[in-house]
Each structure stands twice: as C-alpha cells, then as structure tokens.
Amino acid sequence: MARDGALFDRIGGDALRAVIVDFYDRIFVDPMIGFLFEGKDRQRLIDKEWELAARMLGADVRYTGRSMPAAHARVPILGGHFERRLQLLKNVLRDHAVDADVVAAWVEHTLALRSQVTGDAGSECDHDVAAARLVVDAASPEATAPPPPPIVKLGRRG
Numbered sequence: 001m002a003r004d005g006a007l008f009d010r011i012g013g014d015a016l017r018a019v020i021v022d023f024y025d026r027i028f029v030d031p032m033i034g035f036l037f038e039g040k041d042r043q044r045l046i047d048k049e050w051e052l053a054a055r056m057l058g059a060d061v062r063y064t065g066r067s068m069p070a071a072h073a074r075v076p077i078l079g080g081h082f083e084r085r086l087q088l089l090k091n092v093l094r095d096h097a098v099d100a101d102v103v104a105a106w107v108e109h110t111l112a113l114r115s116q117v118t119g120d121a122g123s124e125c126d127h128d129v130a131a132a133r134l135v136v137d138a139a140s141p142e143a144t145a146p147p148p149p150p151i152v153k154l155g156r157r158g
C-alpha cells in the first residue's frame with residue numbers, strides 16, 4: 001500500500017535511528033525505568049522501535065515486532081513508568097531538534113497506545129492494576145514465590 005511518507009521524509013531514516021539509539025541509551029540507565037530493561041536485547045528494541053516509528057510516520061516499512069500487548073505482557077508497567085518513558089522521548093526529540101510535526105505525531109501515537117502497555121490511565125502507580133494484567137509463566141519464580149507481606153501503612157508517631 002502506498003503511504004504518505006511526508007512526515008518520515010522530514011526526519012529521514014538515519015536521523016530517526018540516531019534518535020532511537022539515544023532514546024534507549026537513556027532508558028537503559030534511567031533511575032526510574034532502567035531496571036525494567038535489565039537483560040533485554042537493546043539492539044532488538046532499537047530495530048523494532050525504528051520500524052514502528054518509521055511506519056507511524058508514513059514510511060513504507062513493515063513492523064516485524066510483537067504486538068504492543070504481547071511485547072509488554074510480562075513487564076509490570078505502572079502509569080508513572082509510562083509517563084517517564086514519554087518524558088525521556090520528549091527530551092530526546094528536543095535534543096535532536098526533531099521537526100515539531102514529527103514530535104506531535106510521535107507523542108500522540110505513544111499516548112494512543114497507553115492502554116496496550118499499562119492498565120493505569122494517568123501517572124498513578126496502581127500495583128493491583130499492574131498485577132492483574134501481568135502474564136506470569138507458571139514455571140517462573142514469581143508464580144511460585146509466596147505472596148509478599150501486606151503493605152503496612154505507617155501512622156504518625158507520638
């Protein structure tokens with residue numbers, strides 16, 4: 001299918017890749033969300049994210065990665081994590097002086113996918129919501145470990 005690649009042409013494939021490499025460099029060391037990427041294949045993430053972004057911007061490129069729900073089914077993503085990733089994306093797009101219309105389309109696309117990667121509608125961090133959507137392998141340590149102790153809310157002393 002012919003696609004209108006006007007937005008893609010405003011950034012170009014090489015600059016798009018440079019943005020995404022920088023994006024994942026920042027994500028992997030980020031104090032708030034870096035831990036979620038520990039042990040993940042950075043090159044694969046870069047390649048798949050490039051395809052997704054290129055396609056979203058109208059390039060005639062096929063996305064060959066997993067669907068968003070499938071890719072994130074084992075990642076306990078809270079609303080705050082989603083917001084943090086979005087902020088890192090905005091920072092990297094700003095630092096690479098990316099065209100304003102490309103930025104707007106990318107941010108809009110990210111927000112449109114929110115419900116496919118986290119159950120939280122905003123920046124809240126509802127662990128019950130995250131646990132409910134999480135797919136845990138029957139054989140994984142999470143599935144066989146005893147449940148964590150209940151969270152005790154500390155009252156004011158004195």
Ligand code: HEM
Binds near residue numbers: 033077
């Ligand atoms: C709309 C926003 C998002 C988009 C477009 C996106 C995009 C992607 C893509 C393309 C992949 C690779 C899929 C594949 O391997 O086939 C992926 C995997 C992953 N994403 Fe996201 N992502 C988003 C949000 C998030 C958030 C908020 C987090 C956590 C803060 C996150 C954490 C991960 C992790 C840890 C993986 C690797 C999963 C694995 O291989 O086990 N993603 N994402």
